[in-house]
Amino acid sequence: MNIKQPPVQKNEFVDVYIEDLTHDGAGVAKVDGFPLFIPNALPGETAKVKVIKVKKGYGFARLIERTEESPYRVEAPCPVYQQCGGCQLQHMNYEGQLLFKQKQMKEVMARIGQLTDVLVHPVLGMEDPWRYRNKAQVPVAEREGGLVAGFYQQRSHDIIDMNECLIQQSENDKVVQKVKGILEKHGVRAYDEAKHRGAVRHIMARYGLVTGEIMVVIVTRTAELPHKNQLIEEITEAIPAVKSIVHNINSKKTNVILGDETKVIWGEEYIYDYIGDVKFAISAKSFYQVNPEQTKVLYDKALEYANLTGEETVIDAYCGIGTISLFLAQQAKKVYGVEIVPEAIEDAKRNAVLNHIENAEFAVGEAEVVIPNWYKEGITADVMVVDPPRKGCDEALLNTIIEMKPKRVVYVSCGPATLARDLKVLEEGGYQTVEIQPVDMFPHTTHCEAVAKLVLKEQ
Numbered sequence: 001m002n003i004k005q006p007p008v009q010k011n012e013f014v015d016v017y018i019e020d021l022t023h024d025g026a027g028v029a030k031v032d033g034f035p036l037f038i039p040n041a042l043p044g045e046t047a048k049v050k051v052i053k054v055k056k057g058y059g060f061a062r063l064i065e066r067t068e069e070s071p072y073r074v075e076a077p078c079p080v081y082q083q084c085g086g087c088q089l090q091h092m093n094y095e096g097q098l099l100f101k102q103k104q105m106k107e108v109m110a111r112i113g114q115l116t117d118v119l120v121h122p123v124l125g126m127e128d129p130w131r132y133r134n135k136a137q138v139p140v141a142e143r144e145g146g147l148v149a150g151f152y153q154q155r156s157h158d159i160i161d162m163n164e165c166l167i168q169q170s171e172n173d174k175v176v177q178k179v180k181g182i183l184e185k186h187g188v189r190a191y192d193e194a195k196h197r198g199a200v201r202h203i204m205a206r207y208g209l210v211t212g213e214i215m216v217v218i219v220t221r222t223a224e225l226p227h228k229n230q231l232i233e234e235i236t237e238a239i240p241a242v243k244s245i246v247h248n249i250n251s252k253k254t255n256v257i258l259g260d261e262t263k264v265i266w267g268e269e270y271i272y273d274y275i276g277d278v279k280f281a282i283s284a285k286s287f288y289q290v291n292p293e294q295t296k297v298l299y300d301k302a303l304e305y306a307n308l309t310g311e312e313t314v315i316d317a318y319c320g321i322g323t324i325s326l327f328l329a330q331q332a333k334k335v336y337g338v339e340i341v342p343e344a345i346e347d348a349k350r351n352a353v354l355n356h357i358e359n360a361e362f363a364v365g366e367a368e369v370v371i372p373n374w375y376k377e378g379i380t381a382d383v384m385v386v387d388p389p390r391k392g393c394d395e396a397l398l399n400t401i402i403e404m405k406p407k408r409v410v411y412v413s414c415g416p417a418t419l420a421r422d423l424k425v426l427e428e429g430g431y432q433t434v435e436i437q438p439v440d441m442f443p444h445t446t447h448c449e450a451v452a453k454l455v456l457k458e459q
């Protein structure tokens with residue numbers, strides 16, 4: 001048997017051209033087709049690298065010297081960028097990030113979807129791509145008698161203290177700092193993961209971008225929140241915009257942040273926020289998009305592609321808390337939303353009532369089961385909207401769409417590869433992909449969302 005040897009060896013120095021980036025922001029170079037992953041190298045750069053690990057089909061290398069620098073290279077503004085790992089593209093300027101995401105989208109469409117000529121628009125980015133996240137979830141630990149609150153160092157469980165995160169709303173940073181200070185003042189012990197002892201595990205802050213309302217969630221291992229009444233008094237005094245203080249109990253040995261038991265210990269159960277004209281109630285556990293400004297851009301595009309006149313029946317598959325459904329309902333005859341998480345559907349129904357929307361109906365279940373059943377019962381859609389998780393749509397759902405023949409399909413995606421795979425199936429089933437609009441929901445990370453517009457071909 002002819003086993004092909006890798007063309008490079010450990011400790012070898014090679015000159016490479018960086019072609020691409022991985023999901024965690026490492027540069028990718030090929031030596032005779034053999035991929036090498038190189039941290040802190042950008043596409044378009046040439047470099048001398050040292051091979052540090054060789055696996056069967058790929059290897060890792062360390063950058064020794066950059067021989068040609070990308071015009072998009074910048075100094076990452078965040079002082080803890082290298083240790084944190086939350087962002088992967090801060091060493092590239094924003095123009096470069098958007099161009100790179102568009103190029104990647106085009107390449108994935110061609111390679112996986114065989115959509116070589118499809119129109120992929122320039123990525124819609126943010127005017128100010130910083131301070132966009134409306135939710136902070138910060139782990140807490142003890143150091144030398146005090147508390148630290150920050151982030152887990154990459155590939156470790158050590159918590160690095162951090163006063164601010166440049167992609168976080170500054171209000172959330174302030175909340176975390178103030179709550180940390182108040183906990184520290186009262187000597188509240190932090191959770192020790194190794195010993196499974198201590199109380200406070202996480203401080204979570206949620207911020208309504210339009211309303212300015214703030215929710216504070218303190219997650220403890222213990223059933224009681226030590227010094228609860230003093231904490232409430234001091235938090236409400238220190239943070240006037242706080243509308244809700246929640247105690248969540250998570251006594252399990254787990255990486256999951258929130259536990260099952262949630263108690264509102266002061267104020268309201270919800271804070272509110274708006275996307276466009278639609279108002280949303282957000283509880284401690286509600287899923288809500290973390291970049292509300294770009295969510296509006298994404299949903300406006302979905303609405304444009306749906307091209308509604310008020311006469312259409314729309315199905316919104318994978319609807320979450322009904323954000324897209326309620327947006328569409330304002331311009332459709334009827335919207336049906338389907339989602340697998342029961343609490344999300346409760347939120348969706350509540351949000352429909354909150355906005356006096358009466359033409360939206362929500363069902364709990366798997367989209368690939370519920371929608372085929374609806375079809376058998378005679379419920380069909382003029383427009384189908386899908387917004388699946390990263391793994392894309394289930395085949396059974398795609399087959400039902402192909403049978404049901406809605407005039408338009410609007411595909412909202414957070415996974416370009418599965419989007420390309422599913423578009424290919426829909427194209428083979430009689431649809432044409434008219435255009436794809438990427439939207440940058442997460443600047444400085446490698447993630448890219450997109451909305452695709454498909455129409456049923458003339459038959």
Ligand SMILES: C[S@@+](CC[C@H](N)C(=O)[O-])C[C@H]1O[C@@H](n2cnc3c(N)ncnc32)[C@H](O)[C@@H]1O
Pocket residue numbers: 287289317318319320321322323324338339340341344365366367368387388389390414
């Ligand atoms: C990318 S989110 C979209 C949520 C929503 N459209 C939004 O914009 O906020 C995908 C949603 O699909 C749900 N989900 C995952 N698998 C599902 C399935 N098989 N059927 C229905 N919903 C599912 C998840 O719980 C999640 O809420």
